[in-house]
Amino acid sequence: MSVQHIASRLILASIVGLLLVPRASSHDMALTLSWAADGMLEGQLRYSDANVAEGNYVRIAVSGAPDLSVLALQTDAGGRFRAPLRTGFAYEVTASGDEGHQVTALIAALDSPISDPAGSSGAPIYLVIAVLLLLSLPLAKALRRSEDPSRVSHGQ
Numbered sequence: 001m002s003v004q005h006i007a008s009r010l011i012l013a014s015i016v017g018l019l020l021v022p023r024a025s026s027h028d029m030a031l032t033l034s035w036a037a038d039g040m041l042e043g044q045l046r047y048s049d050a051n052v053a054e055g056n057y058v059r060i061a062v063s064g065a066p067d068l069s070v071l072a073l074q075t076d077a078g079g080r081f082r083a084p085l086r087t088g089f090a091y092e093v094t095a096s097g098d099e100g101h102q103v104t105a106l107i108a109a110l111d112s113p114i115s116d117p118a119g120s121s122g123a124p125i126y127l128v129i130a131v132l133l134l135l136s137l138p139l140a141k142a143l144r145r146s147e148d149p150s151r152v153s154h155g156q
Contacts, residue, residue, distance in 0.1 A: 029053060031095050033107045041083045041107065045075050045095045052079030056097050063090035063106055087111060 033043045041060070045053035058081050060071045070091070075081050085091060087110045094104045 028099065029056075029095065029097050029101050029103045031093065031103045031105045033093055033105050035107070035110045036082070039084075039087060039110060041085050041091065041093075043081050043083075043093060043095075045079045045081075045103075047097075052077070053095070053097060054079055056095055059094045059096075060085065061092050061094075063092045 028048045030046045030048065031043060032046075033041065036042045043058065045056055045058070047053055053075055054077050056075045056079075058073050058075060060073075060083055062068050062070060070085060071083050073081055073083065075095075090109045091107050092104060093107065094102060096102050
């Protein structure tokens with residue numbers, strides 16, 4: 001499989017993930033996926049009767065490269081799971097039930113972890129740059145005066 005083919009499948013999966021809420025269902029199972037505020041992938045697996053699917057296996061792979069399994073885990077007592085994944089990749093999540101049922105869902109790439117501006121401990125970079133530029137103006141003005149002989153005052 002060529003790099004272009006993989007890239008085109010990743011782009012297609014990202015577009016589909018952005019347009020659709022990542023939710024998939026199979027005969028008796030439903031899989032819901034979302035990115036958490038801390039950048040972790042969260043999911044929940046339920047049966048069609050709304051009961052949680054406890055202890056079922058979940059396989060997470062990079063979308064477009066199903067042979068590259070990233071993580072395998074089991075759902076907890078609430079049918080939920082959380083996975084620390086690298087940002088910038090779309091993922092294909094496949095859950096397998098005890099009865100042999102299987103459901104797969106795609107989730108679009110997360111470019112970077114979602115941040116909470118109220119909880120951040122630093123200033124935004126554009127604010128830092130603006131302050132530095134403003135602070136440099138008096139120095140630039142002083143240097144300009146020292147280089148231009150026509151601006152020199154003769155104390156009259």
